[in-house]
Amino acid sequence: MRAWAVALLLLTGVPAVAEPPPPPDVPLADPVAEQKAKALMGELRCLTCQNQSIADSGAAQAQAMRVEVRERIAAGEEPEAVRAFFVERYGDWVSFVPPARQDTALLWAAPLLFLALGAVLVMRRIRR
């Protein structure tokens, strides 16, 4: 009997301290704006579950970030301006899309460089 009571308590008891679950998402009424917002959410990193985008994460802060994205898009901001808002606060790290700058040139050029290398190797093989 007692064991059952303990088991029941363990199953139904809530921890004394727990973060309240985030409120449900409210999509924007305008489907085009919602689409824009959703696309950006997939490219912003969640700070709580760092390998997830805020679109995928169930964390409360990701939800707050989605609200921020939706409100800014609804107010007419371009997705790139909204991304810049987050980068200004958290750095490049918060965006899954690396910025195109001088110091990231090698990163962006790498696929072309490797393709060229492959082409050279294939050419040499054919000539032989």
Add this chain to the structure above:
Amino acid sequence: MTMGTRALWLLPLALFAGLVVLMAGNLGKPQQAVVRSHLVGKPVPALALEGVAGAQGLTNADLASGKPVLLNLFASWCLPCAVEAPQLEALRAKGVTIHAIAVRDQPADVEGFLAKHGNPFGRIGQDPGGRMMIAFGASGVPETFVVDGKGIIRFQHLGEIRAEHVPMLMAELEKAR
């Protein structure tokens, strides 16, 4: 096959071995990156928050009062926030003004938390949606910012304030003077 080409064949294997060593070295290390706010050195974002638990609300004027203050982001549901309560009390006892933002919290829960762990705060602003955390570039609770007399963020402390952090925060407040 000459020696040179044989060495070339071994190159992918060597690269792979290098990768394995790199990955094995990272096993067991914490995956959570520490994300610092990029607003350090910049002005406090615009804020006008309602008060909670009998405290007055928080506006930009309170964070540009002519002397450096601490701004603590906390929540009643956050365990480390309870851990740092004695240290905040110690800072208050040293004459430091500490304002706070209650993140994603209910007024009754904030009251209960402060009744249990003490209330070292001057003003407490409510942030029911967690939007102020984003505005400050904060990545979790608790976090503590040193804001100078002109409303410029001068320092960010991530996580709970432990006893050894108190002198460091006092020094940062002095630097912000």
